[in-house]
Amino acid sequence: MDVFLLQLLNGLDKGGAYALIALGLTLIFGTLGVVNFAHGTLFMLGAFCAITFNKLLSLEQVRIDPEKLTPWGTPLEVREPYVEALLGDFGHWLLNYSVPASILLAIPVMAIIGFVMERGLIKHFYNRPHADQILVTFGLAIVIQEIVKTMFGANPIPQIAPESLRGAADIGLMLGTDPGVIVYPVWRMVYLVFAGLVIAAVFAFLQFTTFGMVVRAGMADRETVGLLGINIERRFTIVFAIAAVVAGLAGVMYTPILPPDYHMGMDFLVLSFVVVVVGGMGSLPGAVAAGFLLGILQSFASMNEIKDILPGIDQIIIYLVAVVILLVRPRGLMGRKGVMEN
C-alpha cells in the first residue's frame, strides 16, 4: 500500500511536468497549427531563468587579500554577496527563496522569448508542411541549447529549494500509518500543487475571459473568426507567449528536483509529444489527462514487482501505451475530428 501510494505521488508529480509542457505544445498546435519541437527548450530556458536570477542575487564583491595565496600562488580572492551586504536579512531571505521568486523574472522573459520566437521565425512557417515546421523548430532548439551551453557550461547547475520547503514530509502520519513509512519530498508536493494551479489558471483564462473565448473560437474555426473582423493572428501570438510562459514556469519550479543543464528540454520533449499524441492533437484536457496518466503508468512500471515479471517495461511503457491508444482510438484520448488527418 505504501509503495503504491508513493508511486502514485511520483506519477502525479512527473505527470504534472509532462502536463504543463504538453499543455503549451497543444495550445500552440491547436491555435497556430505548428508542431513546435523547440518547446522543450522553453522548459529549459525557464529553468535557466531561475539560475540567472540566483546568479544575479549571488553577485559578489571581490576583494583581493594580499596576505593569503591560492594553492597555485596567486593572491586569494575574498567574495561577499552584494544582496546580503546591502539588504541584510531581506537579502538573505531573497537568496533563500530565489527559485520561487525567479517566477517574477521568468514570466516577462519567457513571454518576450515566446513573442520573438513566434514573430521572428515561426510565423513564416504557418503555411508550410509540418515536416518543415519540425525541422526549423528542431534546428532552433539545437541552436538555443548550444548558446546556453556556451554561456553556462554543460555541467548541471544545482538550485536549492527554500529552507522551509526542503527535505521530506511524513504524509503517512496523516493517513494513520507508522512514522517514516510514507515520506515524500516537500518540494515535489509544492510542484504538484503549482502544476495544478497553473493548469487551472490556463483553463480559467480560456474559459472565462473574452480573449479566451476568441482563442477557443479560433481553435475551432480560424477562418470564420477572421471573417468576423477579429485579428486572430495577434491573439495567437499572445497564445504562443502564454505557452512559452507555462513551459518556462514548469522549468523554473523543476530546478530543485532536477539540477538543470542545457539538455534538459530535449529529455522532456519526446515524452511530451507522446503525451500530446495520446491526449489527442489539439485537445487541452486530453494533454493534461494524458500527462498525468503516462506519468503514473511510468512510475508503476518501474516497481520491482512489475519489472520482475516484465523486465525493461519501465523504459517502454509510455510508447507501448501510445501504440495501444492510437490503435484503439486513432485520434487519441480526446482528439478532435479533422485535426492532422489531411
Place this chain on the structure above:
Amino acid sequence: MTIIRKPLNRRSILRAGALGGVALATPTIFTSRAWSAGYLNEPTGSTVTFGFNVPQSGPYADEGADELRAYQLAVKHLNGEGDGGMLNTFSSKALQGNGVNGKKVVFVTGDTQTKSDAARASAKRMIEKDGAIMITGGSSSGVAIAVQSLCQEAGVIFMAGLTHSNDTTGKDKRANGFRHFFNTEMTGAALAPVLKNVMGADRRAYHLTADYTWGWSQEESIKKYTGELGWETVAAVRTPLGAGDFSQYITPVLNSGADVLVLNHYGKDMVNSLTQAVQFGLRDKQVNGKNFEIVVPLYSELMAQGAGENVKGILGSSGWDWKLTDAGTQAFTKSFGQEYGFPPSQAAHTCYVQALLYADAAQRAGTFMPSELGKALEGFEFDGLGNGPTLYRAADHQCFKDVLVVKGKENPSSQYDLLEVVEVTPRAQVEYPAELLGGELGPYNNGV
C-alpha cells in the same frame, strides 16, 4: 557531329582494366607506409602529432574541456614552455623539454560527444587524415573500449582518459591500449574497509545501477567486496542511462529494509540520483536501528559541483585530488592553476599524466613504433606524478597506484574544495591478479 565508336571486345576491356588498376594503385604504392616505414603515421618532419579525443559536446563536455586543458598544458611542458609542471617531479628523466625524440609535439583534437560511434569516427579522422601517432582521452568506459578497439585495428597506441570499468583493461583489453586511471575492482578494494569502519559490518545495501558496462562493473565490484565484509545486498536495480527523474527508483528503497543506498551512477545520473535520494529524506532516515547511508563509489569534482550540498558526508573513491601534498600534485596544481585560474580535476590529471607517460616511453624507446613504445611502458615503475610509486603492469596494461577514499566536505571553502580525502589506500591493497578480469592483450599492431 559524328561520334566514332570503337567496338568493345574482351581484349580491350582487359587492357583498359589493367591500365586503370595500375593508375589507381600508383598513389597508394608510392605513399604507403609499408614501403617507407615500420609503423603507421611515422613522423618524417620536425613534428609529431598527438590526437586528443575528448568530449567537447554532450553531457561530459565540461570534463572534456578540463581534459583538453590538461593536454594542452602537457604539450607545452613537453616542448619546453611554461614551468615544466610534473616533468620536474617525474622520476624518469628521459624527457628534457625539447619535444619527443627530437620532434616538437603538436596536436589535433576530436569530439567524442560521449558516443562510441562519434568517438571512433573522430579518432579515425585524426589517424587517417591528420596523421596522429597516438590517440588519448575520453570520459566514458563505453567510448574508451570502442576507441581502444579502433586503435588496435588501426595500429596506433591508445592512452585511455577517464575510464573506470574493469573491462577496459579486463575482458576488452588490447595490446595497443594503456590505462592510467583506476577501475571498479580497485574502488571496491579501497572503499570496502572504510565502509566497514564508518558503517559497520552488518549492513543491508540497495544498489541503483546505470545500465551499461561501467555500471555493471561497479555494481559487481562493490557487491563482491561488501559481501566479503558481511553486507547483504537487498536488491540491485538497473536504471536507464540519463533517466533524469529517479524518483520511481528511489521510492522502493524507502521501505525495502535496506540501510545503505549504493549509487552506481556517474556524471549527470549521479548528480540527479543523489540529489533526489537526499530530497526523499534518505539521509535523515533510521533503518534497522542505524542511520541510513548513501555511497557514491566513483566521485568527480564536477559531479560534486553539480550535486551541490547533497554530497556532504557522502563517501566514494577518487583517482587523485588536487589537495594532495606530494611534490608532483603540487607542481601540476600550480601549473594548471596559474594557466587557467582554478585547480585541475582528476580527469585533467589522468590525461596530463597519460600524455607525459606516452612521451616518456617514446623517448626511452627511441621510437614511436607501438610495439617498441608499448614494451617501454610495460612493467614501467615510476613516481612523482601525483599517485606515489606506480606500476604500469605488463600483463594487462593497467596502472597500479594508491587510490583515494573521499567524502563530501561539510564546510567547503570554495566550489573547488567540495571533497576531502579520508584515506589514501596503498597500492598493495588494490592490486589483483591480472587473470581475474579475463581478456587477452593479443599482439601489438604497428599499422603496417
